[in-house]
Amino acid sequence: MMNNSTQERSRVRKINKVVLSIPNLRWHKTDFTVWTLHPYNLCLLSAMIQEEYDVAIVDANIDNLSRNEFVIAIQREKPDVVGISILTNEYGEAGHIAVKLVKDVNSNIVTVMGGAMPQCLIRRLSKIRMLTML
Numbered sequence: 689m690m691n692n693s694t695q696e697r698s699r700v701r702k703i704n705k706v707v708l709s710i711p712n713l714r715w716h717k718t719d720f721t722v723w724t725l726h727p728y729n730l731c732l733l734s735a736m737i738q739e740e741y742d743v744a745i746v747d748a749n750i751d752n753l754s755r756n757e758f759v760i761a762i763q764r765e766k767p768d769v770v771g772i773s774i775l776t777n778e779y780g781e782a783g784h785i786a787v788k789l790v791k792d793v794n795s796n797i798v799t800v801m802g803g804a805m806p807q808c809l810i811r812r813l814s815k816i817r818m819l820t821m822l
């Protein structure tokens with residue numbers, strides 16, 4: 689029989705694979721400036737965790753991935769966690785689309801959103817059930 693601390697540990701999932709991603713901002717809108725963001729934020733985060741986790745970067749914005757191509761990349765990488773970076777409110781919807789696409793692949797994938805936009809809108813975003821963490 690398991691004691692409480694063993695049960696507690698067994699509920700904590702082991703994280704092996706982390707995907708860091710910038711969603712394609714064109715999923716949200718194409719009638720404004722199409723920004724080609726340099727993914728240095730994802731590279732910084734990757735450098736911080738790559739000794740502990742297997743990290744892949746899926747930059748859907750710079751590679752202009754369609755939603756389907758993004759889904760294929762998530763299926764290929766089989767992540768335990770997907771970190772999504774969003775710079776501004778104006779393109780926040782692209783982040784929500786990315787979360788939905790990830791959860792459609794596998795609802796057990798932990799989704800984390802970070803960047804300037806979630807920092808500004810933490811209260812509003814905390815109401816989104818699909819998003820595991822901010």
Ligand code: B12
Nearest residue numbers: 723725726729771772773775776777800801802803804808
């Ligand atoms: C440089 C910059 C730009 C650059 C883009 C830089 C790039 N990546 O290529 C350019 C000039 C393109 C740009 C454009 C715009 N910008 Co700008 N920009 C900035 C600025 C000055 C710095 C951002 C930055 O690069 N920081 C350095 C990186 C390393 O930090 P970071 O991205 O925040 O990432 C760190 C953390 O947030 C976190 N993090 C990031 N992602 C993730 C993901 C996960 C999962 C986790 C855990 C953590 C995490 O870890 C990173 C490392 O510490 C900020 C002001 C600021 N101080 O943040 C404004 C700012 C983000 N921009 C702003 C705006 C409004 C815009 C525009 C909409 C302007 C316009 N009207 O066109 C556009 C939109 C671009 C877009 N597509 O979203 C606003 C956003 C306000 C808001 N609430 O929406 C800001 C906050 C300025 C302001 N005070 O008004 N911008």
